Amino acid sequence: MATDPKDNTTLQLLHFTLQMADNALINGHRLSEWCGHGPVLEQDIALSNIALDHIGQARSLYQYAASICNGINSENRQHLFASTSLNQKISKGEMIDEDDLAYLRDAWDFRNVLLVEQPNTDWAFTVARSFYFDSFNFLFLSVLQNSSDSTIAAIAEKSLKEVNYHLRWSSEWIIRLGDGTTESHQRIQDALNDRWCFTGELFQATDADVAMNAQGVGVDISMIKQQWLEQIQSVLNEATLSLPTGVWMQEGGKQTRHSEHLGYLLAEMQFMQRAYPHMQW
Amino acid sequence: MVNEQDIYQALAAVSDPEVPVLSILDLGIVRQVSINENEVVITITPTYSGCPAMDVIATNIRMVLLSKGIKSIRIENQLSPAWTTDWMSFEGKKKLADYGIAPPTRKAKQSLGLFEEDMVPCPKCGSHNTEMTSAFGATACKSLYRCKSCLEPFEHFKCH
Numbered sequence: 001m002a003t004d005p006k007d008n009t010t011l012q013l014l015h016f017t018l019q020m021a022d023n024a025l026i027n028g029h030r031l032s033e034w035c036g037h038g039p040v041l042e043q044d045i046a047l048s049n050i051a052l053d054h055i056g057q058a059r060s061l062y063q064y065a066a067s068i069c070n071g072i073n074s075e076n077r078q079h080l081f082a083s084t085s086l087n088q089k090i091s092k093g094e095m096i097d098e099d100d101l102a103y104l105r106d107a108w109d110f111r112n113v114l115l116v117e118q119p120n121t122d123w124a125f126t127v128a129r130s131f132y133f134d135s136f137n138f139l140f141l142s143v144l145q146n147s148s149d150s151t152i153a154a155i156a157e158k159s160l161k162e163v164n165y166h167l168r169w170s171s172e173w174i175i176r177l178g179d180g181t182t183e184s185h186q187r188i189q190d191a192l193n194d195r196w197c198f199t200g201e202l203f204q205a206t207d208a209d210v211a212m213n214a215q216g217v218g219v220d221i222s223m224i225k226q227q228w229l230e231q232i233q234s235v236l237n238e239a240t241l242s243l244p245t246g247v248w249m250q251e252g253g254k255q256t257r258h259s260e261h262l263g264y265l266l267a268e269m270q271f272m273q274r275a276y277p278h279m280q281w
Numbered sequence: 282m283v284n285e286q287d288i289y290q291a292l293a294a295v296s297d298p299e300v301p302v303l304s305i306l307d308l309g310i311v312r313q314v315s316i317n318e319n320e321v322v323i324t325i326t327p328t329y330s331g332c333p334a335m336d337v338i339a340t341n342i343r344m345v346l347l348s349k350g351i352k353s354i355r356i357e358n359q360l361s362p363a364w365t366t367d368w369m370s371f372e373g374k375k376k377l378a379d380y381g382i383a384p385p386t387r388k389a390k391q392s393l394g395l396f397e398e399d400m401v402p403c404p405k406c407g408s409h410n411t412e413m414t415s416a417f418g419a420t421a422c423k424s425l426y427r428c429k430s431c432l433e434p435f436e437h438f439k440c441h
Contacts, residue, residue: 042425046417053421056331060360154361158330161363161441165416168395 007076009215014068014080015111015208016218017152018101019254021061022112025102026262027133028054029269033120046169050130053162060155062098070095083109085274103273107262111206114253115198117262121191124177124184128191130170135231136202138167139224148216171235178239185240192236193244200249203228283351288314288321291345298337299420300438302380305338309368312359320353321346326364328441329421365389366441377438378404383426385440401437403428413437 031051038044069080069090077090086104089096115133120126141163144156177188203225205213212218233243252258272279292311297303305311305325313324323342327335339356346354366385374384383404393399402409408430415425416439423436 042415042417045419046415049417049421052331052333053329054331056327056329060330150361154363158327158360158363162330162421164392169416171395 007072009211010068010072011080012208012211013149013217014065014072015206016212017061017065017068019111019206019208021058021065021101022110023116023133023137024054024058024061026110026112026265027116028052028058029265030116030118030120031126031130034126039123047126050166050169053159053166057155057159057162058102059098060158062101064151064155065101066095066097069101081105081109099273103270107258107266108256110253110258110262110266111256112253112262113198113201114250114259115195115201117253117259117265118195118198119261122187124187124191125195127170127173127177128188128195130166131174131192131235132195132199132202132232134163134167134170135228135235136199136224137163139227139231140219140221143219143224147218152217174235174241175239178236178241188239189241192241193246196244196246197248197250201251201253204251204254206254283316283321283349285314285316287349288316288323288346288351291349292323292342295338295341295345297334298341299334299422300377300380300382302376303373305342307370307373307376309366309370309373310338310364320355321351322355322357324357324359326359328364332421334420364441366438369438381405381435382423383435383437385438387440389440399437399440401426403431403433404435405433406431411435 028051031047031054034044034047035051036044038047069077072080074093078087080090081087083104083106085106086096086100086109089100089104113133115129118125118129138160141156141160145153145160147153147156174188177184179185203221205221209218209221213220229243236243289306289311292314293304293306295305297305297308308328310325310328311323312326313322315322315324323346325335325338325342335358342356343354367389369385377384381404383401386399386401398413400409401411401413403411403426406428408428410429411426412429413424414427414434418425418436422438422441424439425434426437427434
């Protein structure tokens with residue numbers, strides 16, 4: 001679409017913001033599925049709290065993404081998304097908001113990593129997914145809080161304080177399960193091995209990552225990979241678990257190619273707004 | 282014509298809906314009050330990103346100012362610098378303790394290691410022989426503790 005380099009930078013900023021916002025929303029939604037189903041009350045509350053943090057962070061990011069969209073000239077704005085419902089609204093010249101981005105985009109407009117859309121499966125799989133993502137998120141936000149974009153920096157600074165609790169929670173569970181019974185050890189190791197193939201994508205730079213890193217807005221994600229590995233390794237050591245050895249990595253989410261799980265998740269999450277537009281409760 | 286002091290006095294009546302003993306001034310979430318020619322601007326900062334109380338607080342600020350005859354009100358959200366319990370007033374911490382919630386015990390700037398825990402005295406019997414049962418409580422700002430001396434469970438307002 002845009003050939004003007006300034007427009008292109010705006011588009012990359014939008015994509016970069018959506019990558020983060022979608023990670024937060026989808027991860028938050030997945031964790032919220034445990035609400036009312038936790039194994040014990042304290043853990044049910046813990047996951048609901050963590051889910052709420054993610055959804056709160058997603059809101060801040062979507063508000064910013066919506067303001068970026070609304071600032072793009074009306075002709076280019078028509079081509080930002082491939083989702084019919086959202087485009088109908090944009091083509092009418094209406095301004096969009098955080099809810100439109102969450103509820104009116106289809107799976108092929110989402111930019112979250114595949115890791116966060118993977119189903120909860122069981123406690124071990126949920127812990128494994130959170131452990132990989134929280135470890136990444138903590139390091140990513142630690143750098144991002146120095147972003148040259150003041151809105152992004154403020155959201156990162158705020159979120160980091162919350163992600164600190166998330167990382168502690170998932171790391172403690174890795175240790176508890178790994179250094180627990182023979183069965184809990186085996187099941188968390190199996191979950192870690194199974195979800196490992198989704199971790200490569202965390203460190204794969206998209207065009208938006210590259211452009212935003214060059215502007216001082218984003219993060220050089222290749223630089224945090226080593227720290228991530230070391231952090232994961234040290235917790236796994238304490239948990240008497242092994243770092244998975246698989247080398248083949250699945251990718252696509254950041255380029256809007258998703259696993260079938262995202263479609264089902266969105267169908268449930270977006271149903272009300274699609275069936276009853278503008279409904280509030 | 283209202284002055285800043287009137288506004289702060291009015292805001293002292295707005296409480297945190299989750300922890301009603303605390304006013305929003307005790308919590309330290311009011312960052313700025315400015316009176317312009319035609320409107321009053323209140324800048325607040327959220328405690329936690331997903332705190333559902335923030336929307337209620339914004340509505341209550343409007344209500345209380347309207348009742349003082351101030352009609353033109355703008356509420357701004359400011360994320361940075363991120364809210365910290367270091368901004369909670371001394372009175373606020375005392376009110377929390379009297380209410381049965383253990384207040385933050387240290388400056389949030391001195392952050393804990395990944396697996397370190399805060400030593401929190403029991404708000405009921407004062408014993409230091411307590412343990413954390415969960416870092417997450419009924420609201421984002423609180424964690425759950427148990428006193429091993431008087432055997433009572435209690436909540437702790439996290440150092441954040």
